[in-house]
Amino acid sequence: MLYIVLVLVLGALGLLVAALVTGSSLWAWISIGCSAAAALLLVVDWLRRRGKQEPAGEAAEVTTATGQGEDAGGPATEGESAAPGSDGDELDRDPDEEETDAADLLIVSELQDEVLVVDEHPRYHLEVCSWLADRDTLPISVAEARELGFTPCARCGPDGRLAAQHRSAST
Structure with missing residues (x-):
């Protein structure tokens, strides 16, 4: 044309x-x-x-x-990844980014709590994250992970959980 x-x-x-x-x-x-x-x-x-x-x-x-x-x-995602014919595609793909509330972001960016990152993958995770499975992880503080450009995993929701823990510890 x-x-x-x-x-x-x-x-x-x-x-x-x-x-x-x-x-x-x-x-x-x-x-x-x-x-x-x-x-x-x-x-x-x-x-x-x-x-x-x-x-x-x-x-x-x-x-x-x-x-x-x-x-x-949560469990629906795990059930889907174990479904026949899925070939583990769900576990190979990087998880989505957690949508973090602005208030939670302010709290989390100053915390020194430890999170796990996988080299050459853009997300940081909690130890309980199912996506980590058998991957080699590096423990760093959540503030450092944010500074390095890592974003929170939508599966384990580290920002929401860490902010909730910080709020409950503060009260």
């Missing part, structure tokens, strides 16, 4: 030059028509591409929302 637009634009340019050389306004109007046709094709192409991208974006949002609901359930 873009090649057709390119040909139309080059044709419009040639017709514009012809209009200037001959002094005939007919060539100028044909040039404008070619330019308008090229613009129309660009809009049609843009709408077609946008139409293809929207359903994929909506599907991703539905998948994300569904994935968060399953992660919140």
Whole structure:
């Protein structure tokens, strides 16, 4: 489609030059028509591409929302990973990021409680996290994990649990 637009634009340019050389306004109007046709094709192409991208974006949002609901359930996620035919794909994939409340984030960023990270994976975890399984882990403080760019795991929810523990210890 873009090649057709390119040909139309080059044709419009040639017709514009012809209009200037001959002094005939007919060539100028044909040039404008070619330019308008090229613009129309660009809009049609843009709408077609946008139409293809929207359903994929909506599907991703539905998948994300569904994935968060399953992660919140805990046992449902474990049951799904043990389902026949899953081949352990769920355990190989990095867990989603926990959505941390702003108040919890302020508390957690100052804590020195120990969390576990796996080298070359973006999340930090609690010891009870099912995703860790047999992976080699590195213990570091949650504040240091945050500084290094690690984010909380949605499966074990370290930010929510650590903030709740800190609040209960403070009262």
